[in-house]
Amino acid sequence: MTPPNPATPLSPSELDRLESLLASATFRGDAMPLDALQGLFFAVASAPDLIPPSRWMPVALGESPEYADHEQAQQALELVMRFYNQCVRAAAAADFTLLLYKREDGSDDLETWCAGYLDGADLSVPNWYEAGDPDEVDELLFPFIVLAGELPDKEKRHFKPAEWRELVKSCEDTIGDAIVEIREYWNVLRNPPTTVRRESPKTGRNDPCPCGSGKKFKQCCGAPERLH
16 A cells, blocks of 8 residues: 655544544653644744754654554654644645634634644744844744743733733734744745845946947946936
8 A cells, every 4th residue: 555645634534533643542641632733833834943853753742652553653653744744834835724622612722722832932943032033033922922821920910801801812813924924034034135246346437348349337338328
């Protein structure tokens, strides 16, 4: 049987299989749930450095999974890697749907997703605050910190209850934009505009024109265009 192409997105049934596997005894409670795993992969895909699987795999699946056999281990790694590739492509295209569970009140649970994202951000070497401007990085990560419940109490106390609810709602409504903004931020820093260097010295206005006319450059090719 031909193994699936690593670039093939997971089908709904394969996502269900991965979800069940992550929650199984194989990982002894150390594996991330599916929503946190997606958050982790989006951060890894948007990071200032290339984060290899050897660095994120223990965070995603735990240090010592107890696979029943080689076949189960192979299946788990195949599903995880395909899901990772799927997340990388979605983040690059800015075309994605967040995998979120529901709270008891029926609202989307962004806390676990954002906690996974912050775990992914922590994997960069150097860390995000060293790789970029600390104030800018702090502003970019702020919605994730709020929604993950990671904002220190002393900072949270600055908000009145109504203000805090409004802030959380604003972060929830704009989290998709925040994901895209972070990726664009690191993409610019990873790929700064190149400066084109002049291979030959610049022709002076009083130098002979390089076209060979015998005239000075300012009286030939360097002459300003006259309106007639």
